Amino acid sequence: MHWSHSFYERQNALIDCYHAPIHPVHTALAARVTGHRGQPGTLLELGAGGGQFAVAAALAGHDVTALELMTGAGEHTRRLAAQHGTTVRTLTADFYTADPGGPFNAVCYWDGFGIGEDDEQRHLLSRVAGWLAAGGTAYVDVYTPWYWAHHAGFTRRTERYTQTYGFDADGCRMLDTYAPSGEEPFTQSLRCYSPADLRLLLPGTGLSLAEVWPGGAYDPRAGVYHPEVPLGECMMYVAVLEPA
């Protein structure tokens, strides 16, 4: 079984990260996507986790389908939507094989791109191109090599687990390992791409890189997260992808 089929469930069981309420970051991101599109529309979110962005997007007027692999995440998303007086269509499925319907004006994938090898990323991007309506846009968070190479070695220790970041320089992948006390450690490994690398990945997928939106960076020494930093310093950027 691929590591991604167990990592996020184990991470959630350990730190309950996908059951959080909607954060202002989700609302701001939904507003940014809406602003970029000009108006709300049909929106597919891949790897939607606990649905916090999906619900924020529904509240911004989008007709949202949230696709997520984790058992129970769809139920949590629908409950969160109901708490906020809105609805989100949920689909518990694998984005490599699922048929989410569509076409969609926007496809979003936040914090997760790069779980596979390059061919798998290409396959997923081809599927995204096929889900987009004419004039549609995909918004994909992409991890940068520079931040994660620099961040390797950073360790967070709590009473229940130790979390350590690493970097596979040959494969250009960030490594994020949780070691719960008394249990086997488990790791996520995400392929990192600069915009130049991503442009090399895109030919044949039906998508091209239209814009790059730099994201934020966590400063482990100060223990502070800076939400907007230059591209050369950020943890990830949003790749704005349009039909080629």
Ligand SMILES: C[S@@+](CC[C@H](N)C(=O)[O-])C[C@H]1O[C@@H](n2cnc3c(N)ncnc32)[C@H](O)[C@@H]1O
């Ligand atoms: C790092 S989490 C991010 C969750 C959410 N996007 C967020 O920003 O809070 C990545 C998510 O992608 C989901 N995922 C991974 N592989 C998937 C697949 N093949 N199909 C659907 N979802 C998948 C995981 O279960 C996990 O919830």
